[in-house]
C-alpha cells in the first residue's frame with residue numbers, strides 16, 4: 001500500500017478507535033432532532049445549548065423561524081469568518097445580550113460599545129494585553145495557584161468543589177491584575193453578587209423574545225438589583241480613591257483613568273471607568289474558571305493524559321517556580337486546555353444583530369436579523385473534528401492544529417471583537433493547571449456526571465466535585 005494511503009487508513013482507524021472509546025459522559029445530552037416546538041421556551045430558560053438542533057452540529061446555516069423569533073444559526077466556518085471578520089462592522093451586539101448585561105456593565109463599556117466608541121476604548125486598554133506585559137503577570141498567576149494548592153492541602157480527603165475553587169483563584173487574579181495589589185475586595189461577596197445578578201439572564205433571554213419592556217418584573221429582580229448596586233458602589237469607591245492620586249501601578253484602572261479618545265479628546269467619567277472595571281472583572285474570571293474546571297474533570301477521567309501533563313511540568317519546571325521562562329515549554333498543558341474548551345467552550349455561543357441589509361453566503365438578511373454562532377455545536381461537528389466527542393488533546397499538536405479551518409474553533413470568538421483577554425487567559429490557565437497537576441492527583445467522583453448549563457458561561461450544574469490527593 002502506498003505510504004500516503006497507509007497514512008490515511010491508519011488515521012481513519014485511529015479516529016474510529018477514539019470514537020468507539022469516546023466516553024458517554026462527554027456527550028451530556030442528545031441534541032433535539034429538529035427545532036423544539038412547545039418545549040423551546042422552557043428549555044431556553046433552563047439551558048440554551050439544549051435548544052440547538054442536530055442540524056447545527058452538521059454545518060451550514062439553520063434558520064429557526066417562530067412567531068416570536070427568527071434566528072439564523074450559522075455553523076459554517078467560511079460564513080462565520082464573514083460575520084466576525086469581513087463584515088464585522090455590519091453587525092452589532094444583539095438585543096438579548098444588551099438587555100442582560102447593560103444594567104451591570106453599562107451600555108457603553110468595552111463589551112457593549114459599538115463603532116468609534118468601542119474602538120478608542122479597545123485601544124486604550126490594549127497596552128495591558130501585549131505579550132511582554134502579560135508575561136509580567138506570570139508570578140501573580142503562580143502565587144494565586146500556590147495559594148489554591150495550600151487550600152487543597154489543608155482540605156483533607158473529602159471531594160472538593162473544583163468549580164468554586166477555580167472561581168476563587170481566577171477572581172483573586174483578575175482583581176489584582178486589574179486593580180493592583182491595593183484593592184481588597186471580598187471574593188466571596190463578589191462571587192455571590194455576580195451569581196445572583198447573572199442568575200436572571202434566562203429571564204432577559206425570554207423577555208427579549210417577546211419584546212417585553214425593561215420594567216417587567218421577574219423572580220429575583222430585586223435581589224439582582226441589590227447585588228448589582230453592591231458591586232458597582234464598591235468599585236466606584238476604588239475609582240474615586242485612585243482618581244486623586246498619581247499612581248504608577250500600571251494596572252487597568254490606571255489605563256482607564258488616563259484614557260483619552262484621540263478623535264474627540266474626551267476621557268472617561270468615573271461611572272464609565274467603574275463599568276469597564278466591572279466588565280473586566282466579570283468577563284475575566286468566570287470564563288477562565290470554567291475552562292479550568294472542565295479541564296480538571298477531563299484529566300481526572302483520563303489518568304494517562306493527566307500523567308503526561310504531570311511529566312511535562314516535572315520536566316520543564318521540576319519542583320521550582322513556574323515563571324515566564326517555563327511557559328514556552330508547557331505546550332501539552334496548553335493543548336489540554338484548548339481541547340477542554342473545544343468540548344466545553346466557556347462562551348457557548350456568540351450572538352449578533354445585522355445593522356444593514358446584506359447577503360451572507362447566498363442568504364439575504366435584513367436589518368435587525370439575529371445571527372447566532374453556536375460554538376458548542378460547531379466544536380462538535382464531525383465534518384470539522386474527527387471523533388468530535390472524544391477528549392484528545394493531541395488534536396491541538398502544532399502540525400495537526402494547522403489542518404483545521406480557522407473559524408472551526410472559536411472559544412475566544414474572532415475578528416476585531418475577539419476576546420481581548422485571550423492570551424491573558426491562556427497564560428493564566430496554563431500556570432494554574434501546571435501548578436495543580438504538579439501538586440495533586442485528580443480523580444472523578446464515581447457516578448457523578450456533570451451537566452453543562454449555559455448561563456453567563458457554560459458551567460457544570462451544581463459545581464464540580466473532584467477527589468484531590470497530594471502527590
Ligand code: HEM
Nearest residue numbers: 111283284287288291346347411412413417419420421425
Ligand atoms: C478562557 C477564558 C475566556 C474565554 C473563553 C473568553 C471568551 C470570550 C469571547 C467568546 C468573547 C467574544 C464575544 C463576542 O464576540 O461576542 C470575549 C470578549 C471579551 N473578553 Fe473574554 N474570554 C475569556 C477570558 C477573558 C479575560 C481573562 C478577560 C480580561 C482580562 C476577558 C475580557 C473580555 C472582554 C473585555 C471582551 C469584549 C471585547 C470586545 O468586545 O472588544 N476575557 N471573551
